[in-house]
Amino acid sequence: MPTIGVGDIADGDVLLDVREADEWEAGHAAAALHIPMSEFVARYGELTEAVSEGGRVSVICRSGGRSAQVAMYLLQQGLDAVNVDGGMAAWAAEGRPVVDDEGRPGAVV
Structure with a gap:
């Protein structure tokens, strides 16, 4: 399973x-695409529309477990996918911005 750190997420990912929810x-993360794991198969088309030709998908959850499962699924579908090690907990720990649905400062739960 390809895994990257928060700092390795590329601008084009x-x-x-x-x-x-x-x-x-x-x-x-403000720029993230949200598709809950529980709805992922039904909403898979939303992801394929968002991924440009040859683009990479960096999958994130709270700590890395669910995202690893989804990244593996995406790899099996032929997409370039990686798991973000440490998830949103690592994102917040590195001082990256976390926002709520209104764009105000949020929290990782």
């Missing part, structure tokens, strides 16, 4: 947040 609403 699609940051895919697979946490559930309550986690997302509490706080997320």
